Amino acid sequence: MLTSRALVRGLKSGFWRPLSSTSSVQAAHGKDMSPDVLDPSVPQYNNRLDTPLSDVPFVRNLNSEQRQLKEKEKGPWTKLTKEEKIALYRLTHELTYPEMRRGSSEWKTVLGGVFIFLGFSGMLVWWQRIYVFGEVPHTLSDEWVEKQTQRMIDMRINPVGGFAYHWDYVKKQWK
Amino acid sequence: MFRPVVRLSTSGVRSLTRTRPCYSAPLASRCYSHAKVETDEEFDARWVTYFSKPDIDAWELKKGMNTLIGYDLVPEPKILDSALRACRRLNDLASAIRILEAVKDKSGPHKDIYPYLIQELQPTLIELGISTPEDLGMDIL
Numbered sequence: 197m198l199t200s201r202a203l204v205r206g207l208k209s210g211f212w213r214p215l216s217s218t219s220s221v222q223a224a225h226g227k228d229m230s231p232d233v234l235d236p237s238v239p240q241y242n243n244r245l246d247t248p249l250s251d252v253p254f255v256r257n258l259n260s261e262q263r264q265l266k267e268k269e270k271g272p273w274t275k276l277t278k279e280e281k282i283a284l285y286r287l288t289h290e291l292t293y294p295e296m297r298r299g300s301s302e303w304k305t306v307l308g309g310v311f312i313f314l315g316f317s318g319m320l321v322w323w324q325r326i327y328v329f330g331e332v333p334h335t336l337s338d339e340w341v342e343k344q345t346q347r348m349i350d351m352r353i354n355p356v357g358g359f360a361y362h363w364d365y366v367k368k369q370w371k
Numbered sequence: 372m373f374r375p376v377v378r379l380s381t382s383g384v385r386s387l388t389r390t391r392p393c394y395s396a397p398l399a400s401r402c403y404s405h406a407k408v409e410t411d412e413e414f415d416a417r418w419v420t421y422f423s424k425p426d427i428d429a430w431e432l433k434k435g436m437n438t439l440i441g442y443d444l445v446p447e448p449k450i451l452d453s454a455l456r457a458c459r460r461l462n463d464l465a466s467a468i469r470i471l472e473a474v475k476d477k478s479g480p481h482k483d484i485y486p487y488l489i490q491e492l493q494p495t496l497i498e499l500g501i502s503t504p505e506d507l508g509m510d511i512l
Contacts, residue, residue: 248440248473249433249466270462273500281464282507288465292509293472 243291253288262287415447422453425460432457436470445477445484448491455492459499467501468509475504 239251258266262283268276269284276284285292334340353359364371409417421435436454439446446454451474458467471489478484489496489503496503504510 245473245476246440247437248469249436251433253465269464273459273464276464276500278502278507281468281502282509285465285468285507285509288463289469292504293476294510294512297476298512 241290243289243296245293245296250289254290255287258287415450418446418450419453422450422457424457427457427460429461429463432461432463432466436466436473440473440477445474445488448488451488452492452495455495455499455501464501467499468504468507471501472504472509475510 241250241252241254244250255262265280265283265287268280273281335344348359349363351360355361362371363369418435418439422432424431432454439450439454451470454470455467458464458470474488475485495501
């Protein structure tokens with residue numbers, strides 16, 4: 197939580213000032229985002245699943261029509277329309293429980309980033325293979341390996357459970 | 372509500388170490404706390420009384436509700452009824468709806484608890500004019 201607030205402050209002091217909350221938006225919300233009011237020593241609004249009723253309402257500075265709605269709330273609630281009830285809820289709470297529980301698509305960004313970097317590393321390895329590494333030793337050429345294999349068979353390397361075991365000396369082929 | 376904790380007091384240790392053949396340690400000497408365990412009915416009654424206070428203030432409602440949600444249980448309908456009436460006395464519809472959302476969330480994977488609660492609370496909800504989050508379309512994103 198603190199790091200995201202610090203990020204917001206960083207954004208605001210940077211060149212994204214017009215994109216972040218304007219002062220009119222700040223004034224409407226009880227949750228003050230200006231730097232000198234980010235004060236952990238005064239009660240603040242929280243969206244928490246385990247704390248349904250927060251210390252302060254989300255919107256504290258009510259305009260006149262919101263105040264009228266609050267007056268109407270003092271009467272019977274049967275007289276309130278659905279929109280008014282939703283409005284009253286949103287005055288006190290920023291997010292509903294499903295909104296609090298909603299996940300984000302951040303994992304797609306993370307996975308994409310991981311693949312990009314893996315791909316870039318793969319590019320580097322490929323370039324290295326072509327331009328940095330020299331030729332492979334001659335002892336790995338097909339011709340040499342053939343002669344080597346024949347020699348191993350003649351020497352009966354690992355005749356019990358290993359190499360020469362798999363060679364059929366009668367039929368002169370692999371088993 | 373209070374799970375008994377086995378504590379190794381000095382007498383308990385002594386009886387464990389003194390094992391002789393044909394010596395049977397007395398089974399009854401467990402070291403439980405002597406506090407009385409509160410029954411479910413007592414717990415419910417305590418909370419109903421808490422929310423029934425006629426001049427309950429907003430702080431007490433918040434504190435009570437947040438504490439209740441902190442427990443490892445879903446409150447009984449009668450406790451919620453008392454809490455909703457406290458919201459009415461405080462002219463706070465938003466908190467009433469929030470309480471309903473909170474107990475639904477509290478039920479976790481047990482999807483049959485919340486409909487039961489709403490069914491039991493239906494008379495109160497109608498009387499006080501509290502709409503459920505479903506009625507207001509707030510249960511979906």
